[in-house]
Structure formats: structure tokens, C-alpha cells
Amino acid sequence: MNSILLYALLGVVLFTLGLHALIVHAHLLRKILAINVMGSGVFLVLVALGVRAPGAPPDPVPHAMVITGIVVAVSATALALALLLRMQAKTGRTRLPVERLE
Amino acid sequence: METMMALQWVLDGTLVLALLWLAWRALSSPDLFTAIILFIAFGLMMALAWVRLQAPDIALAEAAIGAGLTGALLLAALARSNDLADRINDDQTTGTGKK
Amino acid sequence: MNSVARSRFSLLFRLMLLLLLLTLAGGLAYAVLSLPDQTVGLSDRVAANMETSGVSNPVTAVLLNFRAYDTLLEMAVLLVALLGVWSLGSAAVHRRVDPEPVLLFLVGVLVPMMILMAGYLLWVGAAAPGGAFQAGSVLAAAGILLLLSGKHFPVRLPGWPLRLVLVLGLGAFVAVGVTLVFANGMLLQYPPGLAGGLILFIEAAATLSIGVTLAALFLGGRPDPEA
Numbered sequence: 001m002n003s004i005l006l007y008a009l010l011g012v013v014l015f016t017l018g019l020h021a022l023i024v025h026a027h028l029l030r031k032i033l034a035i036n037v038m039g040s041g042v043f044l045v046l047v048a049l050g051v052r053a054p055g056a057p058p059d060p061v062p063h064a065m066v067i068t069g070i071v072v073a074v075s076a077t078a079l080a081l082a083l084l085l086r087m088q089a090k091t092g093r094t095r096l097p098v099e100r101l102e
Numbered sequence: 103m104e105t106m107m108a109l110q111w112v113l114d115g116t117l118v119l120a121l122l123w124l125a126w127r128a129l130s131s132p133d134l135f136t137a138i139i140l141f142i143a144f145g146l147m148m149a150l151a152w153v154r155l156q157a158p159d160i161a162l163a164e165a166a167i168g169a170g171l172t173g174a175l176l177l178a179a180l181a182r183s184n185d186l187a188d189r190i191n192d193d194q195t196t197g198t199g200k201k
Numbered sequence: 202m203n204s205v206a207r208s209r210f211s212l213l214f215r216l217m218l219l220l221l222l223l224t225l226a227g228g229l230a231y232a233v234l235s236l237p238d239q240t241v242g243l244s245d246r247v248a249a250n251m252e253t254s255g256v257s258n259p260v261t262a263v264l265l266n267f268r269a270y271d272t273l274l275e276m277a278v279l280l281v282a283l284l285g286v287w288s289l290g291s292a293a294v295h296r297r298v299d300p301e302p303v304l305l306f307l308v309g310v311l312v313p314m315m316i317l318m319a320g321y322l323l324w325v326g327a328a329a330p331g332g333a334f335q336a337g338s339v340l341a342a343a344g345i346l347l348l349l350s351g352k353h354f355p356v357r358l359p360g361w362p363l364r365l366v367l368v369l370g371l372g373a374f375v376a377v378g379v380t381l382v383f384a385n386g387m388l389l390q391y392p393p394g395l396a397g398g399l400i401l402f403i404e405a406a407a408t409l410s411i412g413v414t415l416a417a418l419f420l421g422g423r424p425d426p427e428a
Contacts, residue, residue: 009234044151066160078283
């Protein structure tokens with residue numbers, strides 16, 4: 001049972017890693033990568049909390065939610081990438097403008 | 103039975119460490135192409151994690167959509183972005199300024 | 202961290218950010234660890250209603266029967282994302298690159314197999330891991346292989362067959378739902394005898410639609426007719 005908690009904690013750490021990369025990086029493609037990693041972390045927590053006793057089958061409702069989530073994530077990623085390319089065509093830049101934060 | 107439990111712990115521990123390392127390297131790699139390739143590898147290892155969590159449907163969906171399709175989308179976007187950057191550089195150096 | 206991050210933020214900001222994120226991670230980990238070991242979940246209620254669902258794979262039953270409305274909305278999300286991508290511009294014109302013979306050979310071997318595999322995943326989704334999304338994604342991968350191998354014919358499809366296939370999944374879902382509203386009075390409540398057949402019908406339409414939508418998302422823009 002504890003190995004399932006290991007995956008849930010991995011999900012939490014992946015979410016935090018992705019959030020850090022989302023905040024720190026200026027390049028938009030890296031932000032999209034970071035959001036995908038955050039999504040994977042959330043899915044891990046959802047499914048890990050749905051595993052029950054070793055003999056019983058797992059709870060299928062989180063499985064369905066995560067499959068829906070994966071498809072929604074890929075369509076959002078596709079739209080975000082199209083927006084990135086459009087912004088680069090318009091402004092010539094793929095990074096957010098750099099502000100000196102003191 | 104004890105060795106089974108120990109082996110399962112070793113498998114889970116190795117998989118978790120591999121996922122952590124792949125995510126860290128993918129998010130902090132200086133080269134974008136390497137980052138995307140590492141992200142695809144991360145997606146494939148996630149498929150293994152889904153199998154370990156008794157979710158084979160999610161494993162199929164993650165391998166096909168999460169790793170395969172997202173990886174293809176990211177690589178295509180990187181290629182088009184590099185092409186756009188080259189074209190913008192050419193416009194600027196030749197001075198046509200066509201935006 | 203690469204040099205971009207280091208030049209953007211001062212040391213103090215980065216330390217504060219790390220501290221805040223560690224607090225967040227700690228709080229989330231505490232929340233996850235303090236949950237009870239055996240959650241009651243919805244697994245029992247799903248198992249109790251499996252006979253009326255028409256399939257024997259619980260995940261497919263949840264996706265296509267018990268929570269069918271969420272799947273309907275998910276098909277709509279896919280379509281809206283594609284409309285968003287299409288509204289941003291037309292598809293990039295490919296440079297004419299002669300594809301490698303290895304790629305062409307592999308495409309000739311792999312694409313029929315992938316179509317077959319997609320059909321298998323669709324069919325077996327009722328009893329084993331599989332289903333419309335997995336099958337649709339394999340179809341999309343076959344479509345992307347075709348796009349990459351230089352066969353431009355999907356881009357030159359005339360307008361309405363492509364659009365028809367794109368809305369087929371959502372349309373089948375909505376058609377079944379509306380018909381059931383008139384027949385039963387409730388949206389997407391399948392009569393137990395017809396549930397299996399309705400699920401297969403919706404899944405088949407959804408597989409085609411998902412495959413074409415994901416491949417069109419890879420294309421990255423509106424496919425212009427030959428001008």
C-alpha cells in the first residue's frame with residue numbers, strides 16, 4: 001500500500017517542479033513543457049488515491065477523469081503551440097519580455 | 103514472498119527516481135530539442151507508472167497521446183519556430199523588413 | 202538552471218521562490234499523506250451497475266455510459282481547440298522534401314497495421330483496456346505518419362468531407378442524446394438492452410473524429426484548398 005503513496009508524493013513533487021519551471025523560465029515553449037509536467041503530477045495524485053486494497057480492482061472513476069484530462073491537455077498544448085507560433089510571427093519573439101525583478 | 107515485495111519496492115523506487123530525474127532534466131535542459139526528447143521519454147516512463155498503478159487504459163492513452171502526440175506537436179512547433187526565426191533573421195539582414 | 206533564469210531574477214527572489222514552493226510541496230504532501238488508507242470511492246457503485254451499462258470494462262462504462270456527458274463535452278473541447286488553431290492561420294506550406302525510402306517503406310507497412318490496431322482497440326474496449334480515445338490516437342499517429350512522409354493528399358482534401366468527419370463524433374453523441382431525451386426524457390440515459398450497441402456506435406464515430414482532429418492539430422493551421 002505504501003508504494004502507492006510513493007507515486008502520490010511523486011505527483012506532488014512533479015507538480016511543484018513544473019510550477020517552478022513555469023515561473024522561472026521566460027521561453028514560452030518551456031512554459032508549455034512545464035504545464036504538461038504539472039498536469040502529469042496532478043494525474044498521478046488522482047489515480048494513486050484511487051487504488052484500493054491489493055486484491056480489489058481500482059476505482060475506475062479517476063481513470064476516466066485522467067483519460068479525459070490527457071486528451072484535454074493535448075488539445076490545450078496544441079492550441080498553445082499555435083498561439084506561440086502566431087506570436088512569433090507577429091512580434092519576432094518567443095520569450096516573454098524580461099523585467100528586472102529586484 | 104519477501105523477495106517479491108522487495109523486488110516490487112526496487113521497481114517502484116527506480117521508476118519514481120527515473121521519472122523525477124527525467125522531469126528535472128527536461129525542464130532545466132539548455133537545449134530545447136533535448137528538453138522535448140527528454141519529455142517524450144518522461145511520457146513513456148509515465149506509461150510504466152500507470153501500469154504499476156493498475157491503470158492500463160491510462161497507460162495506453164498516455165503512451166499514445168501524452169508521449170507520442172504531444173512529442174510530435176512539440177517537435178513540429180520547435181521546427182516551425184526555428185524556421186520562422188531564420189526567416190525573420192534573413193529579412194532583417196537583407197533589410198527588406200517584410201513583417 | 203540555465204543562464205536565462207539566473208540573469209532574470211535576483212538571488213533573493215529565487216530563494217523566496219524556492220521557500221514558497223517548498224512550503225507548497227510540504228503542504229500538499231501532508232494533505233496527501235493524511236488521507237485515509239482505504240478510501241471508499243465510487244468503485245462499489247460502478248461495480249453494482251455494470252450489468253446495465255452494456256460493457257464489461259469498468260473504465261469504458263464510466264466514460265461512455267455513467268459519465269457520458271463529460272465525454273461529450275470533451276469531444277467539444279477537442280473541436281474548439283481545433284477551431285482555435287484554425288482561426289490563427291493557414292497550415293504552413295511544406296518545403297518539398299523528398300522523403301527517405303526507409304520512411305516510405307515503413308509508412309506503407311505501418312499505416313495499414315495502425316488502422317487495423319485502431320479497429321481492434323475500439324472493439325476490445327468493451328471488455329479489456331482500450332476504447333475510443335486509445336483507438337483514435339493510434340489513427341491520429343497513422344495520419345501524422347502520412348503527413349510526415351510527404352504525401353500531401355490530406356492537406357488537399359476538399360472542404361466538406363474533412364469537416365464532416367471532424368464533427369462526426371460530437372454529432373453522434375448529441376444525436377443519441379437528443380433522441381434519448383425525446384424517448385426517455387433524460388439526456389444520455391441508455392436503455393439497458395441497447396446500451397452496448399449505442400456505446401459501440403458512439404465510440405466508432407468518436408474514434409474517427411478524434412483521429413482526424415488530432416492529426417489536424419498536428420498540421421497546425423487551416424488546410425487551404427488548392428488555390
